Amino acid sequence: MTVDDPQTQERIYVERVIPRISLNDCENRREEIKEQLYAAAIRSGFFTLCEQEFPSKKDIEEIFELSKVFFDYPMDLKMKTPHQKLLNTGYESATQIRPSTGTADQKESIQLQYHRFNENWPAEEDVGEEWREKTREFMLKCQKLSCFVMGLFAEALGYPEDFFSKAHDIEQPTAQTTLRLLHYFDCTGKAFEGNYWRAGPHTDFDSLTLLFQRTGDHGLEICPGRDAHTDFGYNDAWTAVPSRTGDIVINIGDMLMSWSDDMLKSNFHRVRLPNVGENQKDRYTVAFFNQANTDVVIQGPQKKYPPTTGRQFIEDAMRRNFERLQELQNSE
Ligand SMILES: O=C(O)CCC(=O)C(=O)O
Numbered sequence: 001m002t003v004d005d006p007q008t009q010e011r012i013y014v015e016r017v018i019p020r021i022s023l024n025d026c027e028n029r030r031e032e033i034k035e036q037l038y039a040a041a042i043r044s045g046f047f048t049l050c051e052q053e054f055p056s057k058k059d060i061e062e063i064f065e066l067s068k069v070f071f072d073y074p075m076d077l078k079m080k081t082p083h084q085k086l087l088n089t090g091y092e093s094a095t096q097i098r099p100s101t102g103t104a105d106q107k108e109s110i111q112l113q114y115h116r117f118n119e120n121w122p123a124e125e126d127v128g129e130e131w132r133e134k135t136r137e138f139m140l141k142c143q144k145l146s147c148f149v150m151g152l153f154a155e156a157l158g159y160p161e162d163f164f165s166k167a168h169d170i171e172q173p174t175a176q177t178t179l180r181l182l183h184y185f186d187c188t189g190k191a192f193e194g195n196y197w198r199a200g201p202h203t204d205f206d207s208l209t210l211l212f213q214r215t216g217d218h219g220l221e222i223c224p225g226r227d228a229h230t231d232f233g234y235n236d237a238w239t240a241v242p243s244r245t246g247d248i249v250i251n252i253g254d255m256l257m258s259w260s261d262d263m264l265k266s267n268f269h270r271v272r273l274p275n276v277g278e279n280q281k282d283r284y285t286v287a288f289f290n291q292a293n294t295d296v297v298i299q300g301p302q303k304k305y306p307p308t309t310g311r312q313f314i315e316d317a318m319r320r321n322f323e324r325l326q327e328l329q330n331s332e
């Protein structure tokens, strides 16, 4: 496996165009937007949306405020909603180890699922009703936008418009979609020794990720060039993704890559640690991971891969990750 290790390798960067697609007047411009989305998805799998009606720039600014409120709480309060691997929800701090690095991401995060509002969300007595309601409302807006985008992908692949949105129903008990608030720690003045990252190189397991960044919170980098969703190798020339509050970075995940017979590309991305002299302050991002419901059958129109289910797909992806990590640890 290629590891872009700063200790052993030079980091290689190339300029790539990351399409910025306007959603202004989106209902009347469906066909034009569909073409732009599809072209971006089959080439690099990464693009930016702007001028969308929902979630609005104001909604996005608000979710960043809510995120900061949560991460500012003491650790014992945050740990009242601990990360639960099987549910894929809850809070963790510096525990996510990527098979590409073998080190923990320098961040804390909380994952929330719409239908687990009364199960694994921060409690009202701890964070207040407004925090809970507003984060939940934000999920609905992300869901609405995701359905619009996935509807266009469905049509482009020859499916009915509601094909993917029906398969990603966040209100069902079988839902797997999550909203993840992320906080990368302030590392002012720190020079890291070793292969540390804010987020090590990885692909997302899901169908479609919506990523919200704040202007100036740089560090996200992408590396397209993957042929099959099962492929762990990647070429090593990376490209920085600009950060702009209000824009939405979209990337295709492994699930949609498989579901499209590898037509739509899920690609490697990472968040690098800033060096001394750069902006080393906290970085906040928010990600909405669309994952098919557990009972949905996943198979592309050309049947390139055997049918699987939403549950099985995620379990297989997690198992492959775990095996890679063990391989890496055994080889050390
Ligand atoms: O925070 C970012 O910029 C990227 C986060 C990410 O890739 C992830 O959580 O999967």
Ligand SMILES: [Fe+2]
Residues within 6 Å of the ligand: 202, 203, 204, 269
């Ligand atoms: Fe990611």
